[in-house]
Amino acid sequence: MRSTQQTILSNYAHEQIQKLRELHQEFPKNSTYPRSQDFRSAIYDIERLKIFSTLDDKDIDFTKRFYRKNGIIRLMTYLDDYYLGAKYLFIEIDEDTNWYKSVIIDILTLGTIFLIIFAIFGLFFVKIFLDPMKNSIRLLDDFIKDTTHELNTPISAILANVEMMNLDIMSDRNKKKIARINVAAKTVSHLYHDLTYLTLNHNRESKNEWVDLKTLFEDRVEYFAILASSKKVTFELDLNYSTIFIDSVKITRVIDNLISNAIKYNKRNGAIEITLRKDYFIVKDSGIGIESEKVNEIFERYTRFNTSEGGFGIGLNIVKSIIDEYSLKISVSSVLREGTAIRVDFLKGTVDEK
Protein backbone atom coordinates (compact mmCIF):
# COMPACT_ATOMS: atom_id res chain seq x y z
CA MET A 1 0.00 0.00 0.00
CA ARG A 2 2.84 2.34 0.93
CA SER A 3 4.60 1.71 -2.36
CA THR A 4 1.34 2.33 -4.27
CA GLN A 5 0.91 5.70 -2.58
CA GLN A 6 4.56 6.53 -3.17
CA THR A 7 4.13 5.72 -6.85
CA ILE A 8 1.06 7.96 -7.07
CA LEU A 9 2.93 10.83 -5.39
CA SER A 10 5.98 10.27 -7.63
CA ASN A 11 3.74 10.57 -10.69
CA TYR A 12 2.29 13.80 -9.31
CA ALA A 13 5.84 15.08 -8.68
CA HIS A 14 6.88 14.26 -12.23
CA GLU A 15 3.81 16.06 -13.55
CA GLN A 16 4.56 19.10 -11.37
CA ILE A 17 8.22 19.25 -12.47
CA GLN A 18 7.10 19.40 -16.13
CA LYS A 19 4.79 22.29 -15.29
CA LEU A 20 7.55 24.09 -13.35
CA ARG A 21 9.86 23.69 -16.35
CA GLU A 22 7.25 25.26 -18.64
CA LEU A 23 6.60 28.05 -16.15
CA HIS A 24 10.34 28.70 -15.81
CA GLN A 25 10.58 29.16 -19.57
CA GLU A 26 7.49 31.36 -19.78
CA PHE A 27 8.30 33.43 -16.70
CA PRO A 28 7.56 36.33 -16.18
CA LYS A 29 4.88 36.40 -18.92
CA ASN A 30 3.20 33.64 -17.03
CA SER A 31 3.66 33.83 -13.29
CA THR A 32 0.84 31.57 -12.08
CA TYR A 33 2.12 28.75 -9.91
CA PRO A 34 0.82 25.40 -11.27
CA ARG A 35 -1.91 23.91 -9.05
CA SER A 36 -3.78 20.63 -9.16
CA GLN A 37 -7.00 19.34 -7.63
CA ASP A 38 -5.29 16.03 -6.87
CA PHE A 39 -2.46 17.32 -4.71
CA ARG A 40 -0.85 20.30 -3.02
CA SER A 41 2.78 21.25 -3.56
CA ALA A 42 5.60 23.50 -2.47
CA ILE A 43 9.01 24.48 -3.84
CA TYR A 44 12.04 25.38 -1.74
CA ASP A 45 15.45 26.59 -2.84
CA ILE A 46 18.84 25.06 -2.11
CA GLU A 47 19.04 27.12 1.09
CA ARG A 48 15.71 25.58 2.15
CA LEU A 49 13.87 28.89 1.87
CA LYS A 50 10.35 28.82 0.57
CA ILE A 51 9.76 29.94 -3.01
CA PHE A 52 6.05 29.09 -3.19
CA SER A 53 3.71 26.77 -1.31
CA THR A 54 0.12 25.57 -1.45
CA LEU A 55 0.60 23.12 1.43
CA ASP A 56 -1.87 23.07 4.32
CA ASP A 57 0.74 22.16 6.91
CA LYS A 58 3.67 24.58 6.58
CA ASP A 59 5.90 22.53 8.86
CA ILE A 60 8.43 20.98 6.49
CA ASP A 61 10.71 18.04 7.20
CA PHE A 62 13.69 17.95 4.83
CA THR A 63 15.09 14.73 6.32
CA LYS A 64 12.45 12.33 5.00
CA ARG A 65 11.67 11.51 1.40
CA PHE A 66 8.23 10.06 2.18
CA TYR A 67 6.21 10.36 5.36
CA ARG A 68 2.76 10.54 6.94
CA LYS A 69 1.81 13.22 9.39
CA ASN A 70 -1.50 14.49 10.82
CA GLY A 71 -3.59 12.74 8.17
CA ILE A 72 -1.46 13.80 5.19
CA ILE A 73 1.11 11.98 3.09
CA ARG A 74 4.06 13.91 1.76
CA LEU A 75 6.78 13.15 -0.79
CA MET A 76 9.94 15.18 -1.22
CA THR A 77 11.69 15.22 -4.62
CA TYR A 78 14.97 16.80 -5.65
CA LEU A 79 15.06 18.78 -8.92
CA ASP A 80 18.10 18.33 -11.16
CA ASP A 81 17.52 21.67 -12.87
CA TYR A 82 16.42 24.29 -10.38
CA TYR A 83 13.35 25.62 -12.21
CA LEU A 84 12.33 28.92 -10.59
CA GLY A 85 15.23 28.27 -8.23
CA ALA A 86 13.53 25.19 -6.77
CA LYS A 87 15.79 22.48 -5.42
CA TYR A 88 13.14 20.71 -3.32
CA LEU A 89 9.63 19.89 -4.49
CA PHE A 90 7.06 18.67 -1.94
CA ILE A 91 3.91 16.88 -3.03
CA GLU A 92 1.18 16.42 -0.45
CA ILE A 93 -2.14 14.53 -0.43
CA ASP A 94 -4.66 13.70 2.28
CA GLU A 95 -4.17 10.27 3.76
CA ASP A 96 -6.73 8.00 2.23
CA THR A 97 -8.27 5.77 4.91
CA ASN A 98 -10.41 3.98 2.34
CA TRP A 99 -7.58 1.56 1.58
CA TYR A 100 -7.47 0.61 5.28
CA LYS A 101 -11.20 -0.07 5.32
CA SER A 102 -10.99 -2.00 2.08
CA VAL A 103 -8.14 -4.13 3.45
CA ILE A 104 -10.18 -4.91 6.61
CA ILE A 105 -13.21 -5.79 4.47
CA ASP A 106 -11.03 -7.98 2.24
CA ILE A 107 -9.55 -9.79 5.26
CA LEU A 108 -12.98 -10.34 6.80
CA THR A 109 -14.49 -11.52 3.52
CA LEU A 110 -11.63 -13.88 2.68
CA GLY A 111 -11.46 -15.04 6.30
CA THR A 112 -15.16 -15.86 6.31
CA ILE A 113 -14.92 -17.68 2.98
CA PHE A 114 -11.94 -19.75 4.19
CA LEU A 115 -13.68 -20.41 7.51
CA ILE A 116 -16.76 -21.69 5.69
CA ILE A 117 -14.62 -23.85 3.37
CA PHE A 118 -12.68 -25.30 6.32
CA ALA A 119 -15.90 -25.84 8.26
CA ILE A 120 -17.42 -27.72 5.30
CA PHE A 121 -14.26 -29.85 4.93
CA GLY A 122 -14.15 -30.36 8.69
CA LEU A 123 -17.77 -31.48 8.81
CA PHE A 124 -17.19 -33.75 5.83
CA PHE A 125 -14.18 -35.48 7.42
CA VAL A 126 -15.74 -35.62 10.89
CA LYS A 127 -18.77 -37.28 9.34
CA ILE A 128 -16.54 -39.82 7.57
CA PHE A 129 -14.57 -40.62 10.74
CA LEU A 130 -17.53 -40.60 13.12
CA ASP A 131 -19.93 -42.61 11.02
CA PRO A 132 -18.56 -46.05 12.04
CA MET A 133 -18.60 -45.00 15.70
CA LYS A 134 -22.13 -43.63 15.47
CA ASN A 135 -23.27 -46.81 13.75
CA SER A 136 -21.90 -48.94 16.58
CA ILE A 137 -23.62 -46.83 19.23
CA ARG A 138 -26.86 -46.77 17.25
CA LEU A 139 -26.69 -50.54 16.86
CA LEU A 140 -26.26 -51.00 20.60
CA ASP A 141 -29.02 -48.50 21.43
CA ASP A 142 -31.37 -50.08 18.89
CA PHE A 143 -30.66 -53.50 20.30
CA ILE A 144 -31.40 -52.32 23.84
CA LYS A 145 -34.53 -50.49 22.70
CA ASP A 146 -35.88 -53.48 20.81
CA THR A 147 -35.06 -55.86 23.63
CA THR A 148 -36.70 -53.60 26.17
CA HIS A 149 -40.02 -53.65 24.34
CA GLU A 150 -40.06 -57.42 24.38
CA LEU A 151 -39.22 -57.69 28.10
CA ASN A 152 -42.17 -55.95 29.69
CA THR A 153 -44.97 -58.44 29.19
CA PRO A 154 -43.12 -61.63 30.24
CA ILE A 155 -41.61 -59.96 33.34
CA SER A 156 -44.95 -58.55 34.43
CA ALA A 157 -46.51 -61.97 33.92
CA ILE A 158 -43.82 -63.72 35.96
CA LEU A 159 -43.95 -61.20 38.82
CA ALA A 160 -47.75 -61.14 38.94
CA ASN A 161 -47.98 -64.94 38.99
CA VAL A 162 -45.28 -65.28 41.63
CA GLU A 163 -47.17 -62.79 43.84
CA MET A 164 -50.42 -64.69 43.36
CA MET A 165 -48.99 -68.10 44.24
CA ASN A 166 -50.22 -69.63 47.44
CA LEU A 167 -46.98 -70.36 49.27
CA ASP A 168 -48.72 -71.97 52.23
CA ILE A 169 -49.42 -75.18 50.39
CA MET A 170 -45.94 -75.43 48.92
CA SER A 171 -43.08 -77.42 50.21
CA ASP A 172 -40.04 -75.54 51.54
CA ARG A 173 -38.05 -76.70 48.53
CA ASN A 174 -40.57 -75.22 46.12
CA LYS A 175 -40.82 -72.04 48.22
CA LYS A 176 -37.07 -71.56 47.72
CA LYS A 177 -37.44 -72.07 43.97
CA ILE A 178 -40.27 -69.53 43.82
CA ALA A 179 -38.14 -67.05 45.82
CA ARG A 180 -35.34 -67.51 43.29
CA ILE A 181 -37.79 -66.92 40.43
CA ASN A 182 -38.97 -63.78 42.25
CA VAL A 183 -35.39 -62.50 42.67
CA ALA A 184 -34.52 -63.23 39.07
CA ALA A 185 -37.70 -61.57 37.79
CA LYS A 186 -37.12 -58.48 39.95
CA THR A 187 -33.52 -58.24 38.73
CA VAL A 188 -34.72 -58.31 35.15
CA SER A 189 -37.55 -55.91 36.04
CA HIS A 190 -35.04 -53.45 37.51
CA LEU A 191 -32.96 -53.69 34.39
CA TYR A 192 -36.07 -53.24 32.32
CA HIS A 193 -36.95 -50.02 34.16
CA ASP A 194 -33.42 -48.67 33.69
CA LEU A 195 -33.47 -49.45 30.00
CA THR A 196 -36.94 -48.00 29.59
CA TYR A 197 -35.85 -44.83 31.35
CA LEU A 198 -32.75 -44.58 29.22
CA THR A 199 -34.24 -45.33 25.83
CA LEU A 200 -37.85 -44.25 26.09
CA ASN A 201 -38.42 -41.84 28.98
CA HIS A 202 -35.17 -39.95 29.11
CA ASN A 203 -36.45 -36.93 27.28
CA ARG A 204 -39.89 -36.86 28.78
CA GLU A 205 -40.96 -33.76 30.64
CA SER A 206 -40.35 -33.96 34.39
CA LYS A 207 -43.43 -34.07 36.60
CA ASN A 208 -42.02 -32.61 39.79
CA GLU A 209 -43.85 -33.08 43.06
CA TRP A 210 -43.05 -33.28 46.77
CA VAL A 211 -41.76 -36.79 47.35
CA ASP A 212 -41.58 -38.28 50.83
CA LEU A 213 -38.14 -39.87 50.76
CA LYS A 214 -38.54 -41.82 54.02
CA THR A 215 -41.58 -43.67 52.68
CA LEU A 216 -39.91 -44.11 49.28
CA PHE A 217 -36.77 -45.65 50.85
CA GLU A 218 -38.88 -48.00 52.99
CA ASP A 219 -40.86 -49.04 49.92
CA ARG A 220 -37.79 -49.67 47.78
CA VAL A 221 -35.98 -51.53 50.55
CA GLU A 222 -39.00 -53.82 50.87
CA TYR A 223 -39.00 -54.32 47.09
CA PHE A 224 -35.33 -55.28 47.09
CA ALA A 225 -35.56 -57.34 50.33
CA ILE A 226 -35.96 -60.63 48.52
CA LEU A 227 -32.99 -59.75 46.27
CA ALA A 228 -30.87 -58.82 49.31
CA SER A 229 -31.86 -61.94 51.19
CA SER A 230 -30.60 -64.08 48.31
CA LYS A 231 -27.08 -62.84 49.21
CA LYS A 232 -27.94 -62.71 52.91
CA VAL A 233 -27.40 -58.94 52.83
CA THR A 234 -29.16 -57.02 55.59
CA PHE A 235 -30.42 -53.43 55.56
CA GLU A 236 -29.65 -51.01 58.35
CA LEU A 237 -31.96 -48.01 58.01
CA ASP A 238 -31.50 -44.69 59.77
CA LEU A 239 -34.21 -42.60 58.14
CA ASN A 240 -35.37 -39.17 59.21
CA TYR A 241 -38.31 -37.44 57.60
CA SER A 242 -37.33 -35.62 54.39
CA THR A 243 -39.17 -34.49 51.32
CA ILE A 244 -37.78 -33.31 48.04
CA PHE A 245 -39.39 -31.55 45.07
CA ILE A 246 -38.57 -33.91 42.22
CA ASP A 247 -40.02 -36.27 39.60
CA SER A 248 -40.94 -39.40 41.58
CA VAL A 249 -40.02 -41.72 38.69
CA LYS A 250 -36.57 -40.20 38.49
CA ILE A 251 -35.77 -40.22 42.21
CA THR A 252 -37.01 -43.83 42.28
CA ARG A 253 -34.52 -44.67 39.53
CA VAL A 254 -31.75 -43.04 41.59
CA ILE A 255 -32.64 -44.94 44.78
CA ASP A 256 -33.25 -48.25 42.97
CA ASN A 257 -29.92 -48.09 41.21
CA LEU A 258 -27.98 -47.20 44.36
CA ILE A 259 -29.65 -50.01 46.36
CA SER A 260 -29.36 -52.46 43.46
CA ASN A 261 -25.64 -51.73 43.14
CA ALA A 262 -25.17 -51.95 46.89
CA ILE A 263 -26.66 -55.47 46.78
CA LYS A 264 -24.95 -56.52 43.55
CA TYR A 265 -21.47 -55.55 44.62
CA ASN A 266 -21.85 -56.56 48.28
CA LYS A 267 -20.28 -59.62 49.80
CA ARG A 268 -22.39 -62.44 51.21
CA ASN A 269 -23.67 -61.70 54.71
CA GLY A 270 -22.85 -58.07 54.08
CA ALA A 271 -24.84 -55.03 55.14
CA ILE A 272 -26.28 -51.92 53.52
CA GLU A 273 -26.55 -48.79 55.62
CA ILE A 274 -29.02 -46.21 54.42
CA THR A 275 -28.99 -42.84 56.16
CA LEU A 276 -31.55 -40.18 55.34
CA ARG A 277 -31.40 -36.66 56.71
CA LYS A 278 -33.30 -33.54 55.76
CA ASP A 279 -30.87 -32.45 53.01
CA TYR A 280 -28.92 -35.56 52.09
CA PHE A 281 -28.89 -39.34 52.06
CA ILE A 282 -26.11 -41.94 52.02
CA VAL A 283 -26.22 -45.49 50.71
CA LYS A 284 -23.25 -47.42 52.05
CA ASP A 285 -22.37 -51.04 51.34
CA SER A 286 -19.80 -53.41 52.78
CA GLY A 287 -18.73 -54.73 49.41
CA ILE A 288 -15.72 -54.91 47.15
CA GLY A 289 -15.11 -51.18 46.89
CA ILE A 290 -13.69 -49.29 43.95
CA GLU A 291 -10.09 -48.40 43.19
CA SER A 292 -9.62 -44.70 43.89
CA GLU A 293 -8.45 -43.92 40.35
CA LYS A 294 -11.60 -45.47 38.91
CA VAL A 295 -14.06 -43.59 41.12
CA ASN A 296 -14.58 -40.90 38.49
CA GLU A 297 -15.31 -43.42 35.75
CA ILE A 298 -18.22 -45.17 37.45
CA PHE A 299 -20.81 -42.74 36.12
CA GLU A 300 -19.87 -43.37 32.50
CA ARG A 301 -22.28 -45.48 30.50
CA TYR A 302 -21.38 -49.14 29.97
CA THR A 303 -18.78 -48.99 32.79
CA ARG A 304 -19.05 -51.68 35.44
CA PHE A 305 -17.31 -52.03 38.78
CA ASN A 306 -16.09 -55.45 37.73
CA THR A 307 -16.95 -58.08 35.18
CA SER A 308 -17.90 -60.78 37.69
CA GLU A 309 -21.39 -59.31 38.04
CA GLY A 310 -23.88 -59.04 35.21
CA GLY A 311 -25.43 -55.84 33.91
CA PHE A 312 -25.01 -53.26 31.18
CA GLY A 313 -23.27 -50.62 33.29
CA ILE A 314 -26.00 -48.08 32.72
CA GLY A 315 -27.37 -47.69 36.27
CA LEU A 316 -24.99 -45.07 37.62
CA ASN A 317 -25.04 -43.25 34.32
CA ILE A 318 -28.79 -42.83 34.78
CA VAL A 319 -28.21 -41.70 38.39
CA LYS A 320 -25.69 -39.10 37.24
CA SER A 321 -27.96 -37.74 34.51
CA ILE A 322 -30.82 -37.28 36.98
CA ILE A 323 -28.51 -35.78 39.62
CA ASP A 324 -27.19 -33.31 37.03
CA GLU A 325 -30.68 -32.45 35.83
CA TYR A 326 -31.71 -31.41 39.34
CA SER A 327 -28.31 -29.89 40.20
CA LEU A 328 -27.90 -32.25 43.12
CA LYS A 329 -24.43 -33.13 44.38
CA ILE A 330 -23.22 -36.72 44.38
CA SER A 331 -20.01 -37.84 46.08
CA VAL A 332 -18.44 -41.26 46.19
CA SER A 333 -16.10 -42.45 48.91
CA SER A 334 -14.78 -45.95 48.57
CA VAL A 335 -12.19 -48.19 50.18
CA LEU A 336 -11.12 -51.27 48.24
CA ARG A 337 -12.43 -54.49 49.83
CA GLU A 338 -14.21 -52.52 52.57
CA GLY A 339 -17.10 -50.88 50.78
CA THR A 340 -18.47 -47.87 49.02
CA ALA A 341 -20.58 -44.98 50.30
CA ILE A 342 -22.51 -42.80 47.89
CA ARG A 343 -23.86 -39.56 49.27
CA VAL A 344 -26.41 -37.37 47.53
CA ASP A 345 -26.85 -33.81 48.77
CA PHE A 346 -30.01 -31.92 47.89
CA LEU A 347 -29.93 -28.43 46.53
CA LYS A 348 -31.26 -25.76 48.85
CA GLY A 349 -34.81 -24.97 47.85
CA THR A 350 -35.60 -28.44 46.59
CA VAL A 351 -36.07 -29.77 50.14
CA ASP A 352 -39.02 -28.94 52.35
CA GLU A 353 -37.67 -26.52 54.95
CA LYS A 354 -40.61 -27.09 57.34
Added chain:
Amino acid sequence: MKNKILLLIFLTLSLGAKDNNSVYNTNCIPCHEHLPYSLQKIYMLYLKTFSGEQTFKASLKAFLKEPLEETSVMPDEWIENFSVKERTTLSDKELDEAINSYWELYDVRNKLH
Protein backbone atom coordinates in the same frame (compact mmCIF):
# COMPACT_ATOMS: atom_id res chain seq x y z
CA MET B 1 35.21 42.74 -32.24
CA LYS B 2 33.27 40.72 -29.68
CA ASN B 3 35.86 41.30 -27.03
CA LYS B 4 35.69 45.02 -27.73
CA ILE B 5 31.95 44.99 -27.18
CA LEU B 6 32.30 43.21 -23.86
CA LEU B 7 35.06 45.54 -22.82
CA LEU B 8 32.85 48.48 -23.63
CA ILE B 9 30.03 46.99 -21.50
CA PHE B 10 32.19 46.57 -18.46
CA LEU B 11 33.92 49.84 -18.81
CA THR B 12 30.53 51.45 -18.84
CA LEU B 13 29.58 49.41 -15.78
CA SER B 14 32.74 50.53 -14.00
CA LEU B 15 32.36 54.20 -14.85
CA GLY B 16 28.72 54.25 -13.86
CA ALA B 17 29.53 52.91 -10.42
CA LYS B 18 29.80 56.40 -9.03
CA ASP B 19 26.06 56.62 -8.53
CA ASN B 20 25.39 54.63 -5.36
CA ASN B 21 21.65 54.45 -5.87
CA SER B 22 21.84 52.90 -9.31
CA VAL B 23 25.01 50.90 -9.68
CA TYR B 24 22.98 48.26 -11.44
CA ASN B 25 21.11 50.71 -13.63
CA THR B 26 24.17 52.59 -14.74
CA ASN B 27 26.65 49.73 -14.99
CA CYS B 28 24.67 46.73 -16.17
CA ILE B 29 21.61 47.76 -18.11
CA PRO B 30 23.21 50.08 -20.68
CA CYS B 31 25.24 47.29 -22.21
CA HIS B 32 22.91 44.35 -21.63
CA GLU B 33 19.90 46.08 -23.14
CA HIS B 34 21.56 45.84 -26.55
CA LEU B 35 22.33 42.19 -26.26
CA PRO B 36 20.04 39.45 -27.58
CA TYR B 37 19.99 37.71 -24.19
CA SER B 38 18.04 39.87 -21.72
CA LEU B 39 19.05 40.29 -18.10
CA GLN B 40 15.77 38.58 -17.19
CA LYS B 41 16.81 35.52 -19.19
CA ILE B 42 20.29 35.51 -17.67
CA TYR B 43 18.71 35.79 -14.24
CA MET B 44 16.53 32.73 -14.93
CA LEU B 45 19.60 30.89 -16.21
CA TYR B 46 21.50 31.68 -13.01
CA LEU B 47 18.49 30.79 -10.91
CA LYS B 48 18.13 27.41 -12.67
CA THR B 49 21.80 26.74 -12.03
CA PHE B 50 22.33 28.04 -8.49
CA SER B 51 18.84 28.00 -6.91
CA GLY B 52 19.27 29.91 -3.62
CA GLU B 53 19.81 33.63 -3.12
CA GLN B 54 23.18 33.40 -1.39
CA THR B 55 24.47 30.81 -3.83
CA PHE B 56 23.19 32.88 -6.73
CA LYS B 57 24.83 36.08 -5.53
CA ALA B 58 28.11 34.46 -4.54
CA SER B 59 28.40 32.65 -7.88
CA LEU B 60 27.58 35.74 -9.91
CA LYS B 61 30.00 37.85 -7.92
CA ALA B 62 32.77 35.29 -8.34
CA PHE B 63 32.12 35.15 -12.06
CA LEU B 64 32.08 38.94 -12.52
CA LYS B 65 35.36 39.20 -10.68
CA GLU B 66 36.96 36.29 -12.52
CA PRO B 67 35.03 35.52 -15.75
CA LEU B 68 35.94 32.12 -17.22
CA GLU B 69 34.39 29.99 -19.92
CA GLU B 70 34.28 27.08 -17.48
CA THR B 71 32.29 29.01 -14.89
CA SER B 72 29.99 30.80 -17.30
CA VAL B 73 26.36 29.67 -17.32
CA MET B 74 25.76 31.11 -20.77
CA PRO B 75 25.07 28.69 -23.65
CA ASP B 76 27.96 27.54 -25.83
CA GLU B 77 26.56 29.51 -28.78
CA TRP B 78 26.74 32.66 -26.72
CA ILE B 79 30.31 32.01 -25.68
CA GLU B 80 31.21 31.33 -29.30
CA ASN B 81 29.59 34.58 -30.46
CA PHE B 82 30.37 36.95 -27.64
CA SER B 83 33.06 35.20 -25.63
CA VAL B 84 33.16 35.78 -21.86
CA LYS B 85 33.05 39.25 -20.42
CA GLU B 86 35.97 41.24 -19.12
CA ARG B 87 36.78 41.20 -15.43
CA THR B 88 34.73 43.83 -13.54
CA THR B 89 36.28 47.02 -12.31
CA LEU B 90 33.62 47.63 -9.70
CA SER B 91 34.56 47.46 -6.04
CA ASP B 92 33.19 44.61 -3.87
CA LYS B 93 30.73 46.97 -2.33
CA GLU B 94 29.48 48.24 -5.67
CA LEU B 95 29.33 44.74 -7.01
CA ASP B 96 27.26 43.56 -4.04
CA GLU B 97 24.95 46.49 -4.49
CA ALA B 98 24.47 45.85 -8.19
CA ILE B 99 23.88 42.12 -7.63
CA ASN B 100 21.39 42.82 -4.80
CA SER B 101 19.48 45.14 -7.10
CA TYR B 102 19.55 42.52 -9.84
CA TRP B 103 18.27 39.82 -7.46
CA GLU B 104 15.47 41.95 -6.11
CA LEU B 105 14.40 43.13 -9.53
CA TYR B 106 13.79 39.68 -10.90
CA ASP B 107 13.11 37.70 -7.71
CA VAL B 108 10.47 35.14 -8.61
CA ARG B 109 9.14 34.94 -5.03
CA ASN B 110 7.52 38.34 -5.34
CA LYS B 111 5.98 37.59 -8.69
CA LEU B 112 4.59 34.09 -8.37
CA HIS B 113 0.93 33.96 -7.45
